[in-house]
Amino acid sequence: xxxxxxxxxxxxxxxxxxxxxxxxxxxxxxxxxxxxxxxxxxxxxxxxxxxxxxxxxxxxxxxxxxxxxxxxxxxxxxxxxxxxxxxxxxxxxxxxxxxxxxxxxxxxxxxxxxxxxxxxxxxxxxxxxxxxxxxxxxxxxxxxxxxxxxxxxxxxxxxxxxxxxxxxxxxxxxxxxxxxxxxxxxxxxxxxxxxxxxxxxxxxxxxxxxxxxxxxxxxxxxxxxxxxxxxxxxxxxxxxxxxxxxxxxxxxxxxxxxxxxxxxxx
Amino acid sequence: xxxxxxxxxxxxxxxxxxxxxxxxxxxxxxxxxxxxxxxxxxxxxxxxxxxxxxxxxxxxxxxxxxxxxxxxxxxxxxxxxxxxxxxxxxxxxxxxxxxxxxxxxxxxxxxxxxxxxxxxxxxxxxxxxxxxxxxxxxxxxxxxxxxxxxxxxxxxxxxxxxxxxxxxxxxxxxxxxxxxxxxxxxxxxxxxxxxxxxxxxxxxxxxxxxxxxxxxxxxxxxxxxxxxxxxxxxxxxxxxxxxxxxxxxxxxxxxxxxxxxxx
Numbered sequence: 178x179x180x181x182x183x184x185x186x187x188x189x190x191x192x193x194x195x196x197x198x199x200x201x202x203x204x205x206x207x208x209x210x211x212x213x214x215x216x217x218x219x220x221x222x223x224x225x226x227x228x229x230x231x232x233x234x235x236x237x238x239x240x241x242x243x244x245x246x247x248x249x250x251x252x253x254x255x256x257x258x259x260x261x262x263x264x265x266x267x268x269x270x271x272x273x274x275x276x277x278x279x280x281x282x283x284x285x286x287x288x289x290x291x292x293x294x295x296x297x298x299x300x301x302x303x304x305x306x307x308x309x310x311x312x313x314x315x316x317x318x319x320x321x322x323x324x325x326x327x328x329x330x331x332x333x334x335x336x337x338x339x340x341x342x343x344x345x346x347x348x349x350x351x352x353x354x355x356x357x358x359x360x361x362x363x364x365x366x367x368x369x370x371x372x373x374x375x376x377x378x379x380x381x382x383x384x385x386x387x388x389x390x391x392x393x394x395x396x397x398x399x400x401x402x403x404x405x406x407x408x409x410x411x412x413x414x415x416x417x418x419x420x421x422x423x424x425x426x427x428x429x430x431x432x433x434x435x436x437x438x439x440x441x442x443x
Numbered sequence: 444x445x446x447x448x449x450x451x452x453x454x455x456x457x458x459x460x461x462x463x464x465x466x467x468x469x470x471x472x473x474x475x476x477x478x479x480x481x482x483x484x485x486x487x488x489x490x491x492x493x494x495x496x497x498x499x500x501x502x503x504x505x506x507x508x509x510x511x512x513x514x515x516x517x518x519x520x521x522x523x524x525x526x527x528x529x530x531x532x533x534x535x536x537x538x539x540x541x542x543x544x545x546x547x548x549x550x551x552x553x554x555x556x557x558x559x560x561x562x563x564x565x566x567x568x569x570x571x572x573x574x575x576x577x578x579x580x581x582x583x584x585x586x587x588x589x590x591x592x593x594x595x596x597x598x599x600x601x602x603x604x605x606x607x608x609x610x611x612x613x614x615x616x617x618x619x620x621x622x623x624x625x626x627x628x629x630x631x632x633x634x635x636x637x638x639x640x641x642x643x644x645x646x647x648x649x650x651x652x653x654x655x656x657x658x659x660x661x662x663x664x665x666x667x668x669x670x671x672x673x674x675x676x677x678x679x680x681x682x683x684x685x686x687x688x689x690x691x692x693x694x695x696x697x698x699x700x701x702x703x704x705x706x
Contacts, residue, residue: 229579255581262579269576272568283580286587328576341579 188237262332322353492595512614536615565666600655
């Protein structure tokens with residue numbers, strides 16, 4: 178068994194004619210938390226969707242758990258996805274099912290376990306995210322942070338080897354944010370899974386991840402451990418880590434000269 | 444010259460787009476049929492959908508049926524009386540309901556009550572990434588979400604149409620016999636003699652089954668194909684009602700032309 182759960186070599190992806198990702202190289206070792214960061218629209222979520230198999234790479238190699246994604250048909254992809262969990266940005270809980278039934282959903286779909294065992298497993302998963310007491314609530318009764326924790330319990334229900342997180346911190350209050358960050362770290366360590374976190378919350382990420390890839394304009398613009406990135410003098414990383422307005426990423430959307438547009442020039 | 448070319452291009456693009464969409468819809472429909480096995484193995488999934496599409500549509504179907512029957516009774520009596528054949532009221536009410544009004548009106552009501560809710564539900568499930576989440580859990584949304592809704596609605600439709608007709612006949616009876624005083628014996632016996640099981644009732648059931656398939660397939664496809672935004676879902680819901688109503692009326696004409704040719 179290879180040490181790397183994910184291996185991406187020279188991967189490109191084009192949406193219609195537009196090249197979204199160019200020559201990406203990325204590896205994730207088993208048991209690591211990897212952050213994919215970058216500005217919005219830079220291709221982070223596309224990369225996550227490629228790893229999850231929702232999109233197919235135009236060029237290059239993408240291996241997950243030793244399986245080359247390009248060779249998979251739908252059946253093969255579904256087999257692989259049983260070893261993956263994904264946390265969507267707003268949880269994507271099934272609104273017609275209770276919290277308990279949401280977490281039980283993958284177990285009922287993919288196993289023939291008796292109902293009592295499913296009940297025990299669901300309560301264990303809910304306990305791991307601190308929401309055993311909320312089992313009977315409906316998703317509409319949960320706060321944003323709680324919904325995402327329930328979705329996390331659902332994502333780990335089948336004990337995956339890989340968990341993908343799409344913007345797990347977006348729109349959370351500081352307490353929920355810290356709780357979510359710690360939870361991701363703790364679950365990764367106790368379950369021995371690999372976590373890929375797409376986010377732009379730099380402070381929270383640098384606190385808990387093992388390695389960071391910066392994606393900008395479709396390429397890996399920078400990478401390194403949190404300490405390396407904090408010390409980095411590279412302009413892009415510096416601008417991103419310190420949240421500065423001026424730097425390689427411009428504040429202004431491309432536009433004609435200001436003076437021309439206001440008709441000041443005579 | 445250029446504007447002419449542009450408008451020609453516009454028309455061409457619309458035609459190609461329309462054909463493309465029909466192809467996608469056909470593939471979607473075939474996939475739904477192919478992935479239906481699981482729904483029948485886990486029949487409780489279908490039962491749930493029969494409840495939400497069928498049972499929850501009961502009130503509007505039953506009340507509308509009753510009123511349509513009552514109006515038929517009034518109008519029919521007025522006309523038949525001119526020819527002195529008001530005893531044929533039972534026949535008139537029953538035949539118009541069983542052959543036409545039952546299947547068509549029930550299907551139109553079903554399209555606006557159940558069809559729109561199916562589209563909105565699936566569209567919102569897509570917009571809130573519930574379908575994508577299901578895919579990521581290695582569960583095919585067509586098998587788990589779409590197929591049970593399809594069969595639930597298709598099974599409900601003929602039953603609803605039959606109930607609509609039954610309530611309509613009751614409404615005709617209430618107005619014609621109880622209110623106006625048409626002879627009860629001839630009302631029922633003429634009806635019994637004139638309504639043929641194969642010609643009238645079975646053809647009515649076939650009609651409602653066809654309408655059920657059309658309405659549900661349109662509603663499911665529109666929901667599944669809706670852009671994942673508030674505006675996209677609202678447009679898809681409107682399109683479901685408009686398209687399926689037109690489909691019902693068009694199909695009704697074709698089916699009637701084949702079924703009742705006056706021989």
